[in-house]
Amino acid sequence: MTAAEAIVQGLSEDGGLLVPESIPQLSGDMIAQLCEKPYSGKAAYIMGSYLEDFSAEELRVFSEEAYNGGSFDDVDIAPLYKLDDATYFLELWHGPTCAFKDMALQVMPRLLTASLRKTGDERNVCVLVATSGDTGKAALEGFRDVPGTKIMVFYPRDGVSEIQKLQMTTQSGGNVSVIAVEGNFDDAQTGVKGLFSDEGLRDELARFGCFLSSANSINWGRLVPQIAYYFSAYCGLLGSGAIEPGGRVNFCVPTGNFGNILAAYYASEMGLPVNKLICASNSNDVLTQFISTGVYDRNRPFYTTSSPSMDILVSSNLERLLFHLSGKDGDAIKTFMSALSSGGRYEVPSRMRDEAVRLFSGGRCSEADTFRTIAETFYNHDYLLDTHTAVASKVLSDYREQTGDMTPSVVVSTASPFKFCRSVLEALGRRRSGAGAGLKGESLTAALSEVTGKKIPAPISAIEDKKQRFTEIVPVSGMRTAIIKFLE
Numbered sequence: 282m283t284a285a286e287a288i289v290q291g292l293s294e295d296g297g298l299l300v301p302e303s304i305p306q307l308s309g310d311m312i313a314q315l316c317e318k319p320y321s322g323k324a325a326y327i328m329g330s331y332l333e334d335f336s337a338e339e340l341r342v343f344s345e346e347a348y349n350g351g352s353f354d355d356v357d358i359a360p361l362y363k364l365d366d367a368t369y370f371l372e373l374w375h376g377p378t379c380a381f382k383d384m385a386l387q388v389m390p391r392l393l394t395a396s397l398r399k400t401g402d403e404r405n406v407c408v409l410v411a412t413s414g415d416t417g418k419a420a421l422e423g424f425r426d427v428p429g430t431k432i433m434v435f436y437p438r439d440g441v442s443e444i445q446k447l448q449m450t451t452q453s454g455g456n457v458s459v460i461a462v463e464g465n466f467d468d469a470q471t472g473v474k475g476l477f478s479d480e481g482l483r484d485e486l487a488r489f490g491c492f493l494s495s496a497n498s499i500n501w502g503r504l505v506p507q508i509a510y511y512f513s514a515y516c517g518l519l520g521s522g523a524i525e526p527g528g529r530v531n532f533c534v535p536t537g538n539f540g541n542i543l544a545a546y547y548a549s550e551m552g553l554p555v556n557k558l559i560c561a562s563n564s565n566d567v568l569t570q571f572i573s574t575g576v577y578d579r580n581r582p583f584y585t586t587s588s589p590s591m592d593i594l595v596s597s598n599l600e601r602l603l604f605h606l607s608g609k610d611g612d613a614i615k616t617f618m619s620a621l622s623s624g625g626r627y628e629v630p631s632r633m634r635d636e637a638v639r640l641f642s643g644g645r646c647s648e649a650d651t652f653r654t655i656a657e658t659f660y661n662h663d664y665l666l667d668t669h670t671a672v673a674s675k676v677l678s679d680y681r682e683q684t685g686d687m688t689p690s691v692v693v694s695t696a697s698p699f700k701f702c703r704s705v706l707e708a709l710g711r712r713r714s715g716a717g718a719g720l721k722g723e724s725l726t727a728a729l730s731e732v733t734g735k736k737i738p739a740p741i742s743a744i745e746d747k748k749q750r751f752t753e754i755v756p757v758s759g760m761r762t763a764i765i766k767f768l769e
């Protein structure tokens with residue numbers, strides 16, 4: 282299968298995730314050369330190393346349009362913020378929707394439409410997205426008015442922040458639709474997965490000249506652009522003298538569907554000098570438990586937390602890691618995945634677990650610690666974290682305390698604090714005392730700006746002038762009808 286086919290198809294025919302046949306290797310010299318390039322050049326190079334059926338010129342153009350077209354508000358695209366000599370934040374939220382999903386979703390629609398041309402496919406693509414909040418908006422922005430595409434986003438009605446919801450329900454564009462689903466993110470995601478394997482639906486859509494595709498991180502076209510910023514972060518540390526060439530670094534990643542940290546894993550397998558990948562969970566700590574015990578068990582309470590993009594019990598991309606850890610044993614992965622869907626649990630053999638703990642470490646952060654970390658980081662460093670990044674920051678501190686490992690570390694900062702104003706204000710102790718109490722949507726952002734002296738990102742302050750276009754709510758069982766109605 283070619284890369285273009287993988288991007289068009291999204292999932293394999295049996296519902297499994299697609300992985301690259303081999304992982305490209307970069308030597309130290311190649312990394313040094315990569316560091317000379319601007320962000321867009323790095324991204325084009327990394328994507329090109331996987332997407333063999335795309336020309337360098339094609340990827341250069343896509344990458345420049347995505348990252349240099351004015352939709353990012355920082356010239357470095359993914360700047361590093363230095364907290365102290367050993368701790369850095371990689372800010373991945375300078376794009377049009379203020380969360381890290383933009384890093385991939387600004388370029389992915391270009392990869393998808395080019396893939397359709399390459400495979401000679403003349404159908405229109407209908408992108409279906411289940412979102413825990415940030416993917417939905419980033420995908421809507423990425424696909425908005427892209428010819429030959431339609432996009433439909435399902436979000437859990439009670440699982441997203443006010444700002445996330447407003448961002449989506451006010452979305453512009455003639456090819457978009459946004460629907461709230463009764464249930465949590467796993468319900469929405471399971472619903473979307475069910476639609477993908479629904480042959481009857483496939484036939485019905487074929488009548489409209491359409492086929493379904495995914496913009497979730499189960500699509501390889503979503504994952505591959507994310508590998509670039511791990512190299513970019515490394516280059517930043519080299520450039521500032523924080524590490525020597527070849528020096529190792531840790532990355533601590535706030536994790537939900539395991540896409541972001543999986544991109545770090547690929548970077549590491551490509552030759553990026555990584556010491557540990559620290560997987561940070563909120564109260565939904567199914568991954569932390571998996572890393573420490575080798576048992577994946579989704580039979581546990583589901584918590585709705587202040588870091589909704591990590592409120593996930595089925596982390597789809599873990600399947601890809603398992604495949605690599607098992608020495609590419611597809612049958613074993615099939616067994617784990619069917620055990621997961623029937624009984625909600627599987628256990629990997631100890632040699633796979635040993636492989637995992639060689640590179641990964643996991644940690645959990647409670648709600649109280651998330652809030653405390655936001656307050657401490659703001660009052661001690663004048664640096665404002667969103668809830669997801671705070672989870673990772675705390676998990677990194679705990680990891681250091683437990684291991685004594687003081688390798689220079691990068692906390693991956695996945696969202697602007699202004700997407701999660703209510704929680705951040707509460708963390709700063711400013712809710713009960715006035716600012717923020719009883720406020721809705723837009724006024725929350727103003728309150729947070731006032732309390733912290735930080736500027737509201739332009740895409741969020743612009744919401745105020747927009748009208749809500751999408752208010753429909755459906756049960757999971759109504760998702761199928763909603764698509765047909767949208768496409769008809």
Ligand SMILES: *Cc1c(COP(=O)(O)O)cnc(C)c1O
Binds near residue numbers: 382498536695
């Ligand atoms: C999506 C998201 C995450 C989780 O990323 P995964 O790739 O799903 O692990 C973390 N933080 C924020 C802000 C997100 O939007």
